Amino acid sequence: MKPTILAPLDGTPAAAAALPVARGLAALEDAVVQVMHVDGPAGTPPDPAALGISAEQLGGARLTTIEGEPAEQIVRVAVERMSRCIVLCTHTRPIPPPRALGHVTRQVLRTAPCPVLLVPPTRRAERWVPRRILLPHDGTPATAAALAPAADLAERAGAELHVVHIAAPTAATRTQPGTLRAPRYLDQPQHEWPAWAREFLERMAALGGRAALRLRLSITSGDPGREILRFAREHDADLVVLASSGHWEPARAAAIRAVIEGTERPILIVRAGTESSLA
Numbered sequence: 001m002k003p004t005i006l007a008p009l010d011g012t013p014a015a016a017a018a019l020p021v022a023r024g025l026a027a028l029e030d031a032v033v034q035v036m037h038v039d040g041p042a043g044t045p046p047d048p049a050a051l052g053i054s055a056e057q058l059g060g061a062r063l064t065t066i067e068g069e070p071a072e073q074i075v076r077v078a079v080e081r082m083s084r085c086i087v088l089c090t091h092t093r094p095i096p097p098p099r100a101l102g103h104v105t106r107q108v109l110r111t112a113p114c115p116v117l118l119v120p121p122t123r124r125a126e127r128w129v130p131r132r133i134l135l136p137h138d139g140t141p142a143t144a145a146a147l148a149p150a151a152d153l154a155e156r157a158g159a160e161l162h163v164v165h166i167a168a169p170t171a172a173t174r175t176q177p178g179t180l181r182a183p184r185y186l187d188q189p190q191h192e193w194p195a196w197a198r199e200f201l202e203r204m205a206a207l208g209g210r211a212a213l214r215l216r217l218s219i220t221s222g223d224p225g226r227e228i229l230r231f232a233r234e235h236d237a238d239l240v241v242l243a244s245s246g247h248w249e250p251a252r253a254a255a256i257r258a259v260i261e262g263t264e265r266p267i268l269i270v271r272a273g274t275e276s277s278l279a
Contacts (some may be wrong), residue, residue: 003031006083007039007061008049008074010104014092014121016053021072021119021266022087023059024128028156029084033061036077038070057125071107079113085268090260100260109244109269115149117265118260128266130159134229134237137165137200142252144203144270146243151213153268159238160214163200164231167221225258232263244271 007022009015019035026033035058037051048058066073078086091102101109101118109116135150137143153163197217220227232240240263242256259265 004034004081012092016122020118021128089121130238143243146270150241162216164218224255
């Protein structure tokens with residue numbers, strides 16, 4: 001059986017924005033899109049019209065109807081189908097600021113057994129092919145968990161992987177085992193940054209040969225959320241890959257929330273301890 005990309009839809013027009021991204025990812029992963037409608041009773045004949053989509057939009061994807069609490073059922077089906085990724089919108093109904101995620105999406109992110117690809121509901125219903133993938137990196141093992149999935153996806157898509165290290169004020173205090181320590185002073189790149197880049201590339205090589213990978217390294221400093229948004233905008237990224245430890249400390253949670261609120265680009269959330277690679 002082919003692997004699945006799970007795309008939960010709730011029948012709202014906004015939710016359908018996730019479908020072209022799910023189909024694009026499935027094409028890269030040689031997977032099947034499993035469209036899931038949580039709107040019991042279970043066993044109801046699948047009907048694309050009930051989801052506000054046409055048979056053409058469905059494009060050969062499998063469609064199933066499930067009964068129960070949405071987030072719980074999404075995670076259950078992802079486990080049972082061994083889904084490589086869950087693709088869903090950040091929210092499908094208006095939510096008051098500063099919340100960036102709807103209730104169901106929040107719950108799925110907490111317990112998903114695989115990476116979760118968040119799609120802004122305002123994204124146009126057009127084909128999605130990633131050509132430029134942005135991976136913010138702060139040197140911690142939690143961030144490194146996203147490196148292999150981002151590299152795999154970039155290589156499959158023939159995309160450029162742009163890794164940007166953001167030297168935040170707290171970066172020098174990180175003590176997590178396995179941390180790739182960044183230079184403390186951005187104004188002395190002639191000594192410290194080449195060494196950091198070499199160590200980073202050595203760690204990349206340890207993940208396996210990726211001769212076809214187009215890799216670009218950048219450094220910057222400042223507020224992580226704002227810098228990620230700036231790089232995504234200036235370099236026209238088609239996908240932003242963010243790492244999560246599963247227990248976001250305030251600084252990381254604030255950066256992720258800022259990116260979700262501030263960009264119209266799909267965001268792949270990879271949590272350390274879940275599937276380390278989409279492949």
